[in-house]
Amino acid sequence: MRNYRMSLALLAVLFATLVAVEYYQPKPVDWRQSFANKDKIPYGTYVLYQLLPDLFRNQDITTVRQPILNHLEETPVRHTNYIFINDEFVLDSLDQQALLAHVARGNQVFIAAESFAEKFKDILHFDSHFTYTKSVKDRLGVYFVNPKRGKQRYYFEKRKSEGYFTLRKGAQVTALGRNSAGLLNFISIRFGKGVFYLNTVPAAFTNYYVLSPKHTRYAATALSYLPVQPVFWDEYQKQGGMGEQSVFRVLLAHPPLRWAYYITLVALVLYVLFEGKRTQRIIPILAPSTNETLAFVRVVGNLYFNNRNHKNIAEKKIRYFLEYLRLHFYESSPINDSEAQERIAARSGVAITEVNNLFYLLQKISNVPIITDEDLRQLNQQLEAFYNQTNR
Structure with a gap:
């Protein structure tokens, strides 16, 4: 019994030491491309989200944490901007139908993504491509076509800025930006009474580049194409619905908590394997009573x-x-x-x-x-x- 208590105490001390070391050691930089407005990591969008009230003065900024169809049915507001910034833009048929109807009524939608849903591209008559090519230069310049938006070229890492558009027959497209190779990377597509603004450089809207003096104006200039009116900022495609913030999701989102969770599971399994056996002294076998x-x-x-x-x-x-x-x-x-x-x-x-x-x-x-x-x-x-x- 004494050995058992000593082993348990030693395990608890080791666990507490590991948690303390993980907590107090310098945190490595998290280079995940989350694009979430709550993340202050390099590729989160916390800074841009905080700047929206300055870009759209005196307008309501609404964070959307539900599917497009549900949100637009509950908030059928006209003359709004709907902003999506993510590594990919995903739509099902119902959300796509609701978004197209929303734009057709005279609203604007801004989408910055490296890839787009196939049916969405078919309806708007465009294709998106993303090819990382190895070359001597590891940076690629992008710029706005309209000189009034500035003639400056913004240089991003190639693997962050090589996306581009090609147009199909019948596309009603206006070129707004290109890269150094002359390929379209920022376009507007009129649909009904409204407009879609599509961009293939979502990294340009993240904390890393918005805070960089050489790149800070790119995101603000791109969003300046949108009229000053209420804004819907989508977080559903990045964080999910509000009801999906489970305890396990929070645990797994932070490396120290994730490791503590895994170590606890392993410790429980080891306890079941080794301490689940009988630890009391062996019960002696009693001979049956004889007839005396x-x-x-x-x-x-x-x-x-x-x-x-x-x-x-x-x-x-x-x-x-x-x-x-x-x-x-x-x-x-x-x-x-x-x-x-x-x-x-x-x-x-x-x-x-x-x-x-x-x-x-x-x-x-x-x-x-x-x-x-x-x-x-x-x-x-x-x-x-x-x-x-x-x-x-």
């Missing part, structure tokens, strides 16, 4: 025999025999009753002469104070002979 009746009879018999008290033994045997007659033949006192003896002989099947001799011996022993070994032996023989004949 015969030995007891022998001990009692030897006791009486050694004391030479034959009369006592004979009286007990006579008393047992009379009880036997009472139970089996319903005769209570047949020793001096000849008629009773005849009934016993008839019922038991024992010859009348043997019955008379047995009762004569019983009467003789009962009337004398002391009996001999021979008298006791004869009594035992005749009683056993009677029992044997009646039990057949």
